[in-house]
Amino acid sequence: xxxxxxxYRKQLDAGGGSKESVELDAGIETVKRLAGVGSDxxxxxxxxxxxxxxxxxxxxxxxxxxxxxDQMLRGSMSLPKGIGKTKxxxxxxxxxxxxxxxxxxxxxxxxxxxxxxxxKGWMDFDVAIAHPxxxxxxGRLGKVLGPQGKMPTPKAGTVTPxxxxxxxxxxxxxxxxxxxxxxxxxxxxxxxxxxxxxLKENIEAVVHQIQKIKPAAxxxxxxxxxxxxATMTPSVSLAVDQS
Numbered sequence: 001x002x003x004x005x006x007x008y009r010k011q012l013d014a015g016g017g018s019k020e021s022v023e024l025d026a027g028i029e030t031v032k033r034l035a036g037v038g039s040d041x042x043x044x045x046x047x048x049x050x051x052x053x054x055x056x057x058x059x060x061x062x063x064x065x066x067x068x069x070d071q072m073l074r075g076s077m078s079l080p081k082g083i084g085k086t087k088x089x090x091x092x093x094x095x096x097x098x099x100x101x102x103x104x105x106x107x108x109x110x111x112x113x114x115x116x117x118x119x120k121g122w123m124d125f126d127v128a129i130a131h132p133x134x135x136x137x138x139g140r141l142g143k144v145l146g147p148q149g150k151m152p153t154p155k156a157g158t159v160t161p162x163x164x165x166x167x168x169x170x171x172x173x174x175x176x177x178x179x180x181x182x183x184x185x186x187x188x189x190x191x192x193x194x195x196x197x198x199l200k201e202n203i204e205a206v207v208h209q210i211q212k213i214k215p216a217a218x219x220x221x222x223x224x225x226x227x228x229x230a231t232m233t234p235s236v237s238l239a240v241d242q243s
Contacts, residue, residue, distance in 0.1 A: 021239040024203060027228050028196050031056060034233040035192045053084070054192045054231035056199060058206055060185045061225040064218045071215040073185065074178040076157040076170075080205055081198040083173045084191040087126035090114065091163050092134040092152070101129075104164045105171035111137065118144060125150070127170045129158045149176070185210060192230050203228070207240055 064071040091101040091109040101109035130152035145151040152158040156176045189202040227235040
């Protein structure tokens with residue numbers, strides 16, 4: 001078993017890691033409280049450790065079979081209260097559309113030169129958007145962008161003729177999601193500093209979206225478990241209304 005840090009052991013003592021489900025408001029307050037628990041230890045040189053505004057993440061364990069193509073979940077969504085950060089966006093488009101893409105917020109935009117730049121190893125961006133006419137060229141980057149989850153795809157809304165709107169949405173924090181091999185969906189839902197009401201609204205929006213896209217082929221219990229955690233805390237199980 002991996003060694004548990006002093007901070008983590010204190011958080012467990014404070015109620016973290018329990019498998020007993022709690023109501024959403026109580027779960028959010030617990031995660032906020034756990035995020036404030038420190039190890040009370042400084043660095044060896046005596047300097048105190050600085051805290052930071054931890055990201056709050058929602059994990060949903062779903063009753064789907066990830067090996068079946070008709071049960072895989074993938075898409076994008078904007079949260080009503082945002083996630084507390086912006087994203088860097090690039091756009092694959094004809095050169096005559098590059099200027100408007102950059103004006104909308106893209107850090108790089110273009111065609112062959114941008115493809116070549118990424119082929120040479122440049123990956124300093126969060127989201128790649130492509131105009132449909134560019135997919136013949138962008139497709140060659142599948143082995144580079146695919147493993148990092150940055151390959152443009154229509155399902156995630158990153159292949160679209162309306163590149164200006166897409167750039168604005170993703171730069172403002174629009175989220176892409178997809179299930180992992182264990183049938184889980186992980187999504188950031190804000191920061192610990194967010195008001196409880198804002199985190200609650202974001203979480204409810206995510207749960208509603210995942211419920212809405214339930215695959216017809218999924219049988220049995222669809223949402224098996226929902227948990228909430230911050231960057232440096234144990235998780236808290238949430239009781240979620242599945243109606």
